Amino acid sequence: MDIQHTEGAVEFALPRSRSANERLHALIPGGAHTYAKGDDQYPEDLAPVISHGRGAHVWDVDGNRYVEYGSGLRSVSLGHAHPRVTEAVRRELDRGSNFARPSIVEVEAAERFLATVPTAEMVKFAKNGSDATTAAVRLARAVTGRPRVARCADHPFFSVDDWFIGTTPMSAGIPEATTELTVSFPYGDLAATEELLSRYEDEIACLILEPAGHTEPPTGYLEGLRELADRHGCVLVFDEMITGFRWSEAGAQGLYGVVPDLSTFGKALGNGCAVSALAGRRALMERGGLRHSGERVFLLSTTHGAETHSLAAAMAVQATYAEEGITARLHALGERLAAGVRDAAAGMGVGDHLVVRGRASNLVFATLDERGKPSQEYRTLFLRRLLAGGVLAPSFVVSSALSEADVDHTVDVVADACAVYRKALDAGDPTPWLGGRPVKPVFRRLA
Structure with a gap:
């Protein structure tokens, strides 16, 4: 990872992703084909452009590997390139689509x-x-x-x-x-x-x-x-x-x-x-x-x-869920993650400000300011620290490809992020830790 340590902060840079984002914006309105994937949803100049994924991990074009949550806007619940799904798709591709x-x-x-x-x-x-x-x-x-x-x-x-x-x-x-x-x-x-x-x-x-x-x-x-x-x-x-x-x-x-x-x-x-x-x-x-x-x-x-290969994928997904107890695994992983994040936040004194919500299989997090109000600035701070620790998490929605070690690593990174969150709360201003403009909500009237 391209990380430089400076006093009181970790500077994390993605030069190839930054260049790729410029190319995306030059050709695609919004720089992505889905607004929720836009680089305005991430800290300034820290929007990774993905090269590939396998299981619960993705790699960006800068060569960094991340534990990924909310994969494909919640669509990739079995993990990337799941062998059973991939094989079902491959069989149909050879037969016409x-x-x-x-x-x-x-x-x-x-x-x-x-x-x-x-x-x-x-x-x-x-x-x-x-x-x-x-x-x-x-x-x-x-x-x-x-x-x-x-x-x-x-x-x-x-x-x-x-x-x-x-x-x-x-x-x-x-x-x-x-x-x-x-x-x-x-x-x-x-x-x-x-x-x-x-x-x-x-x-x-x-x-x-x-x-x-x-x-x-x-x-x-x-x-x-x-x-x-x-x-x-x-x-x-x-x-x-x-x-x-x-x-x-x-x-x-x-x-x-x-x-x-x-x-x-x-x-x-x-x-x-x-x-x-x-x-x-x-x-x-x-x-x-x-x-x-x-x-x-x-x-x-x-x-x-x-399309036959997409329908084949759907059948493989349903078979995998039924035969491997996927829903139960999603809940178990989510419960482990939620408990770890809550403990880490409480331990750093920000349990009332970093809040995990939702069903265990579909967790999201809220970032609240000194007054307990939702804050895009504190979300930016939090996302920046997660990225620097190798965690890509617009949400905490789990996939069944996560290991317990992945979850435990995520909790460690969250603890480090919460230490910075505490400093910002004590200062009464997260600005020094943002690295640029705050992230923005998808639904807004002006660009």
């Missing part, structure tokens, strides 16, 4: 998915989560004849499409009339949701939410949403992009025992390969098919939605 008619792999993948998620009756595959969630919204509007979408206000992302992005600070280019058709309800508050449904009686097509997030659903909450949706005649949609597989092989719906009308899966489904799914009740899903007498719904139709 896309044809003029459905491949037999399409029905095999559908059978495997519906056996894994038995609460669904039909499934349609796509390449990304946004297409799947927007298809769910379109289908809900079609079957109810209603225009409005009610989305959970407490969950950060549902789709790149106008019905959602129009509700964020990055709403440029989206007509106000479109945005007005999306309303919000708070997570965990059935009374507020019922009030919203009554206010827009017979106008709301669906309730869409992540069934769980940084906290567990309150007792009876998901059951209450199911009852509200039924009583008000709207469609209940679970966005299981994150909860799918990480909560249980059958998603949060399988864990909590509440069946939505429609649900969407992605991320962990392909272990980094591009595959997502819209699943749900036959009576609704068939409206996007050919075997009904009603008006046709353009549900999902993507040229690459059924």
Whole structure:
């Protein structure tokens, strides 16, 4: 690693990554094809550009190796280049990937998915989560004849499409009339949701939410949403992009025992390969098919939605989860990491400022300032120290490829970072430890 020690700080430089980032910005708006991977999410001049990954480790173009968390925005839950997934993909690549008619792999993948998620009756595959969630919204509007979408206000992302992005600070280019058709309800508050449904009686097509997030659903909450949706005649949609597989092989719906009308899966489904799914009740899903007498719904139709190698990857992922107890391993690793980080933070006197949250398989961290308020400056300080210690962690979301030694190394690096965090808190100003501008939130009005 290119690290120089100076008094009171560790200077960590990434010259090749810095050059590569300049090339990225010259050709790609934002310097990345995903905003959450942008270099504005990292300390100034310390945004590693990745060369390759294996298991729980990645290497940047400067030759540095990191223990990686949140791999592929939570998609690589088995670790990079997982041999079982790689072999499944390789077999299909030699047989062709896309044809003029459905491949037999399409029905095999559908059978495997519906056996894994038995609460669904039909499934349609796509390449990304946004297409799947927007298809769910379109289908809900079609079957109810209603225009409005009610989305959970407490969950950060549902789709790149106008019905959602129009509700964020990055709403440029989206007509106000479109945005007005999306309303919000708070997570965990059935009374507020019922009030919203009554206010827009017979106008709301669906309730869409992540069934769980940084906290567990309150007792009876998901059951209450199911009852509200039924009583008000709207469609209940679970966005299981994150909860799918990480909560249980059958998603949060399988864990909590509440069946939505429609649900969407992605991320962990392909272990980094591009595959997502819209699943749900036959009576609704068939409206996007050919075997009904009603008006046709353009549900999902993507040229690459059924690439055989991505579907093969999905089948390999599901088999690996079932046969190797992956969800249980994710929870065990996450519990070890959370306990270690909390102990390290408490030991350095910053336990109230560096806070680990979420289910053990899906941990995030909050960086709080002297007043206990979320701070991008302290996040910058923390990320900078993690990177210098060989830990790439925009979150603490684990993969099953992590070893206990990886986790223990991470905790050691966190302890060192917390020592600096304490110094900054005592000084009342983290600026001397930032090395440049602070990191920025993805959703903001101005660049």
